[in-house]
Amino acid sequence: xxxxxxxxxxxxxxxxxxxxxxxxxxxxxxxxxxxxxxxxxxxxxxxxxxxxxxxxxxxxxxxxxxxxxxxxxxxxxxxxxxxxxxxxxxxxxxxxxxxxxxxxxxxxxxxxxxxxxxxxxxxxxxxxxxxxxxxxxxxxxxxxxxxxxxxxxxxxxxxxxxxxxxxxxxxxxxxxxxxxxxxxxxxxxxxxxxxxxxxxxxxxxxxxxxxxxxxxxxxxxxxxxxxxxxxxxxxxxxxxxxxxxxxxxxxxxxxxxxxxxxxxxxxxxxxxxxxxxxxxxxxxxxxxxxxxxxxxxxxxxxxxxxxxxxxxxxxxxxxxxxxxxxxxxxxxxxxxxxxxxxxxxxxxxxxxxxxxxx
Amino acid sequence: xxxxxxxxxxxxxxxxxxxxxxxxxxxxxxxxxxxxxxxxxxxxxxxxxxxxxxxxxxxxxxxxxxxxxxxxxxxxxxxxxxxxxxxxxxxxxxxxxxxxxxxxxxxxxxxxxxxxxxxxxxxxxxxxxxxxxxxxxxxxxxxxxxxxxxxxxxxxxxxxxxxxxxxxxxxxxxxxxxxxxxxxxxxxxxxxxxxxxxxxxxxxxxxxxxxxxxxxxxxxxxxxxxxxxxxxxxxxxxxxxxxxxxxxxxxxxxxxxxxxxxxxxxxxxxxxxxxxxxxxxxxxxxxx
Numbered sequence: 001x002x003x004x005x006x007x008x009x010x011x012x013x014x015x016x017x018x019x020x021x022x023x024x025x026x027x028x029x030x031x032x033x034x035x036x037x038x039x040x041x042x043x044x045x046x047x048x049x050x051x052x053x054x055x056x057x058x059x060x061x062x063x064x065x066x067x068x069x070x071x072x073x074x075x076x077x078x079x080x081x082x083x084x085x086x087x088x089x090x091x092x093x094x095x096x097x098x099x100x101x102x103x104x105x106x107x108x109x110x111x112x113x114x115x116x117x118x119x120x121x122x123x124x125x126x127x128x129x130x131x132x133x134x135x136x137x138x139x140x141x142x143x144x145x146x147x148x149x150x151x152x153x154x155x156x157x158x159x160x161x162x163x164x165x166x167x168x169x170x171x172x173x174x175x176x177x178x179x180x181x182x183x184x185x186x187x188x189x190x191x192x193x194x195x196x197x198x199x200x201x202x203x204x205x206x207x208x209x210x211x212x213x214x215x216x217x218x219x220x221x222x223x224x225x226x227x228x229x230x231x232x233x234x235x236x237x238x239x240x241x242x243x244x245x246x247x248x249x250x251x252x253x254x255x256x257x258x259x260x261x262x263x264x265x266x267x268x269x270x271x272x273x274x275x276x277x278x279x280x281x282x283x284x285x286x287x288x289x290x291x292x293x294x295x296x297x298x299x300x301x302x303x304x305x306x307x308x309x310x311x312x313x314x315x316x317x318x319x320x321x322x323x324x325x326x327x328x329x330x331x332x333x334x335x336x337x338x339x340x341x342x343x344x345x346x347x348x349x350x351x352x353x354x355x356x357x358x
Numbered sequence: 359x360x361x362x363x364x365x366x367x368x369x370x371x372x373x374x375x376x377x378x379x380x381x382x383x384x385x386x387x388x389x390x391x392x393x394x395x396x397x398x399x400x401x402x403x404x405x406x407x408x409x410x411x412x413x414x415x416x417x418x419x420x421x422x423x424x425x426x427x428x429x430x431x432x433x434x435x436x437x438x439x440x441x442x443x444x445x446x447x448x449x450x451x452x453x454x455x456x457x458x459x460x461x462x463x464x465x466x467x468x469x470x471x472x473x474x475x476x477x478x479x480x481x482x483x484x485x486x487x488x489x490x491x492x493x494x495x496x497x498x499x500x501x502x503x504x505x506x507x508x509x510x511x512x513x514x515x516x517x518x519x520x521x522x523x524x525x526x527x528x529x530x531x532x533x534x535x536x537x538x539x540x541x542x543x544x545x546x547x548x549x550x551x552x553x554x555x556x557x558x559x560x561x562x563x564x565x566x567x568x569x570x571x572x573x574x575x576x577x578x579x580x581x582x583x584x585x586x587x588x589x590x591x592x593x594x595x596x597x598x599x600x601x602x603x604x605x606x607x608x609x610x611x612x613x614x615x616x617x618x619x620x621x622x623x624x625x626x627x628x629x630x631x632x633x634x635x636x637x638x639x640x641x642x643x644x645x646x
Contacts, residue, residue, distance in 0.1 A: 063542050083545045090546040096539040100561040110547035113557065158543075165547055 014039040014201045015060070015169065020069030022055055022225075029055040030066065031225040037203065037218075042195050044216035045205045048248070052225035053205045054173055060203060061090050061171050073169060086169075089162025089200075093174040095154045097146040103157050104129050104142035110165035132160040135194070152183040159191075163198065170195070170202040176211070188215055209249050213237060221245050243355050246285045253326050255301070257284045259354060267322045269301050269346075277354040286349035289314075289329040293336050293345050300346030303328075307341055321347065405623065408616035420617040425593050426602065429618070432510055433599040434625055437578035440517035444574050445567055447518075448525025455526075456533040474523045478583025485516055486588045508590030513598060516584045521574030528570035532563050565641040572633040579626055 015037040022030040030052045037043040045053040058064040060071065062083035071078040078086060098106050105112075107129045111120055120128070133139050136156040146154055155175055162170060175191075176184040192215050195202050206212050212219050213233040220230045229241040240246035243254075257266040259282050264273040266284055294300050303326070307318040315335055317328040328347065330339065338345050409417050420426065455467050473481065489496045489506040499506045506512055536559065544554045582600045589596045599618055606615035 061542075061546055063546075084548045084550065086546070087548075088546055090543060092539045092543060094537070094539065096537060096543040098540060098544075098558060098561075109544070109549075109557070113544075113547065113549040113553045161543075161547065 012039045013037075014041070014074060015043075015203070016070070016072040017056075017060075018070040018072075020056070020059060020066045020071065022052075022059065022064060022066045028225050030059070033069070033222070033225070033227045035220050035227055035230055037201055040199050040201055042192070042202045042204065042215060042217045044212035044219045045203065045222060046207070046209060046212040046219050046248075047222035048207055050224070051222040053207075053222050055225075056222070057171050057173055057203060057205045060169070061088050062086050063090075087165060087167050089159075089165060089167030089170045091155070091158050091162050091170070091172045091175045093177045095146070095151075095158045095178075097154055097158060097161070099146055101145075102142065103138065103144050103146065103149070104133070106146065106157055107132050107142075107160045107164050109161060128164060132164055135163070136160045150183075151179050152187060155179065155187065159194070163200075167200060170198075170200050172202065172204045174205055174207070177206075184211070191215065213249070221248065223248075238351075240285075240353060243283060243285060246353055246355075251288050251327075251329075252285050253288055253328070253349075255284045255321065255324070256357065257282050257354070264352070264354065267301060269299060269348075271299075271348075274352065274354055278356040281357040282354045283357050284349070285353045285355065286351065288327055289331075290350045291328055291330075292348045292350060293330070293339055294348060295336075295338055296344045296346060298346045300348035302344060303347045304344050305339055305341055308339065319345075319347075402623070405616055405619050409613050409620055412613045412617070416613075417617055420614050421621060425597070426599075426618055426621075428594045429597050429599040429602045430621060430625070432513060432596065433579055433622070434629075436510060436513045436517050436598075437575050437581075440514055440521050440578050441571050441575035443518055444521045444525045445571050448522055448570060448574075449529055449563070449567060451522070452526045452529040452533055456530060470523050470526050472523075473520050478520065478581065479587070481519060482516065482584035482587030485512075485519060485584060489515060489588060507588050508592075508596065510589075510596050512588035512590065513585050513596060516588050517578040517581060520581055520584055521578050524573040524577060525567070525570035528573065529563055529566045532566040533559075536562055561640075565637050568633060568637045568640065572630055572637075575633075576626060576630060579622065 013036050017036070018034050020030055020033045021028070033052070033056060035043075045056060047053045055064060059066050060078070062078075062081070066079070073086075098109065101109070104126075108125050111125050111128065114120075129142065130139075133142055136159060138153060138156055138160070141149065141153065146157065149157065159175070172191075176187055179187065188211060204212075204216065213236075216233060218230060218232055219236050221228045221236060223244055229236055229245050231239075236245060237249055240249060246252050255266050257264055259265075259273045259277050259279050262273050264271050264277065264282070264284070292300075296302070301321050303319040303321045305317060305319045306325075309316045309318075310332060313332055315330045315332050317330055317339060319326055319328060336345070409420070412420060451470065455463065455470075476484075486493075486507055488494050489499070489512060491497065491500045491505070491507070493507070496506050504511065506515060541554050541558055544558045549557060580600065582598075582604075585598055586601055589598060589601075591597050591601055599622055603615045603618050606612075606618065
C-alpha cells in the first residue's frame with residue numbers, strides 16, 4: 001500500500017513540527033509533539049476532545065505560542081513570524097465571518113487590508129472575489145450578508161476568504177463540526193477536490209475518525225497532548241499502534257490471550273501468532289466485521305448466538321464468547337445457516353491485533 | 359382613531375392584531391395606553407400648551423432673552439461635549455473590563471456604577487470640593503490658569519461624571535459577546551491591530567456606542583443636582599437651562615419657565631430622533 005510514496009524524500013517537506021509543548025497553567029495541552037507534512041499534503045489531526053489537536057493547529061496559525069519546540073514551514077522559522085505575516089488561511093468551526101460585511105466584502109477582506117503598495121486594484125479584487133465565489137459555488141450570493149446564508153454556505157464563504165490571500169498553508173479547525181451529517185459528507189468530498197485543485201498544504205482538525213480517514217493523505221492521531229500514531233489512513237486503520245487507536249478508529253472487540261512460542265491462544269483456540277506479536281499475556285483486538293464463522297466442532301472461539309438482527313445488507317449478531325457479550329457483524333447472504341439464535345458456532349477473527357496486556 | 363374604519367372594514371380583527379395565545383390583550387393594552395397617557399403624554403401636553411398664554415410674540419421675546427439663549431447653549435453644548443468625550447473614554451473602560459483579567463476587576467467594575475447610584479447633590483458637593491480653587495485638583499488647575507469650578511468647565515466635568523456609566527454599561531455586553539475568533543480570523547488574513555479594531559470591532563460596537571451616547575446626552579441635558587453646585591450659576595456664563603426654569607418658577611413666571619422647558623423638549627426630541635435614525639441604519643446593516 002506504500003508503493004505510490006516510494007519516491008518520497010525529505011526534500012519536499014513543507015511543515016516541520018519539532019518537540020512542541022504547551023501548557024495552560026498546570027494542564028499540559030501538548031507534550032513534545034513532532035510531525036511533518038509534505039508539500040501539498042492533506043494532513044488530518046485526529047483525536048478526542050482535549051487531545052490537543054486544536055491547540056496544535058492554533059500554534060501553527062500563530063494564535064498560540066508554544067512553551068517549547070520548533071515549527072518550520074518551507075525551512076523558515078515560523079514561530080518568529082507574526083500571525084499576519086504567516087499567510088495561513090484559517091477556517092474556524094463557527095465560521096467567524098464578519099457579520100456586518102457582505103459575502104464579497106468578507107472574501108475581499110484579506111486583500112483590502114494590505115499595505116497600499118501591495119494592495120491589488122479595486123477591479124483586481126473584484127475579479128478575484130468573483131473567481132473565488134465561483135470556486136465555492138456561491139456566484140450569486142456575493143451581495144448577501146452572512147446571516148442570510150445556511151451553515152454550509154457560510155463555511156464555504158469562510159473557505160473562500162481564507163483562500164483569497166493565496167495562503168501558504170490552509171488550517172481548518174473542525175470546519176464541518178457545526179453542520180448536519182448530510183451537508184458534512186457533501187462538503188467533505190468537495191473540500192478534497194478543492195484541495196487537489198488549489199494544491200495547498202492543508203492541516204485539518206477533526207474528532208470524527210470517518211472524516212479523517214476519508215479525507216486525508218495522512219492522519220496524525222493525538223491523545224492527551226501526545227502524538228500516538230502518524231500514517232496513511234490505511235496504515236493507521238489496519239495497523240493501529242495502540243489499543244487506543246484501534247478503539248478510536250472503529251468498533252472493537254477485545255479478548256484476553258497468551259502468546260507463547262509463536263502461537264496465540266485465546267480461551268481454547270490456538271492459532272499462529274501474527275508477526276511481531278509481543279510474548280506473554282496479551283490483549284487481542286479485532287473488528288466485529290472481520291470474522292469468519294465455522295461449525296461448533298471446528299476451530300475458533302466458541303460463541304453462543306443470542307440474537308440475529310438484519311440491518312440492511314449487514315447482520316448484527318449478539319453472542320457470548322467466554323461469558324463476554326460480543327456484537328459481531330456478518331454479511332447476510334454469506335452467513336452460514338448455523339448462525340442463528342440458541343446455537344453455538346466457532347468464530348475466527350481474520351485480522352486480530354495483539355497488544356501486550358497492561 | 360381607527361374605530362370607524364375597523365367597523366366598516368370587512369377584514370377580520372387579525373388584520374391589525376396578531377393573534378396570540380396570551381389572553382388579556384384588550385386589558386393590557388388599555389392599561390398601557392392609560393398609564394402612558396397619564397404619566398407621560400398629559401404633563402408634556404400641558405408643557406406644550408402653557409407658554410402660549412404669553413402670545414406668540416411673548417413666547418418669542420421670552421425665548422430670545424440673552425440669558426435664556428446662553429443657558430440653552432450651555433446646557434446642550436456641555437451635554438454634547440461631555441457625551442462625545444464619554445464615548446471613547448467609556449469604550450476604553452468597557453474594553454479594559456471585558457478584555458483583561460486583573461485583580462480587583464470586579465471592584466473597578468462596581469465603581470463604574472457609582473455615578474448611577476450616588477444622589478446627584480452628593481456628587482455635586484464631592485466634585486465641587488475637588489475642583490474648587492482650593493481643592494485637590496482645583497488648585498493645580500488654577501495655577502495653570504484654568505478655572506475648573508464655578509465656570510462652564512465645571513458644568514462639563516459634572517456631566518462627564520454622570521454620563522460615563524451610560525456608555526460603559528451599554529457597550530460592555532456587546533464587547534463581551536464579540537466573538538474572539540472573528541478577530542483572530544482578521545489577524546490571520548493580515549489585518550494589523552488597528553485594522554482589526556476599525557474594521558471588525560468598531561462596526562460591531564458602533565450601535566451600542568451610539569445608544570450609550572444618546573443616553574449620556576439625554577441624561578446630561580436634564581442634569582440638575584450635581585451641576586448647580588459646581589457651576590457657580592452666573593447668568594450668561596455658567597447658568598444651565600434647568601436652573602433657569604427653577605428661577606423663573608420661583609418668580610411665579612410659570613409661562614416663562616414653560617417656554618424654556620418647551621425649547622429643551624424640542625431640541626432634545628430632535629437630537630434623539632437623529633441619533634436613533636443613525637443607529638437604526640447601523641444596526642440594520644448585516645441583518646437585512
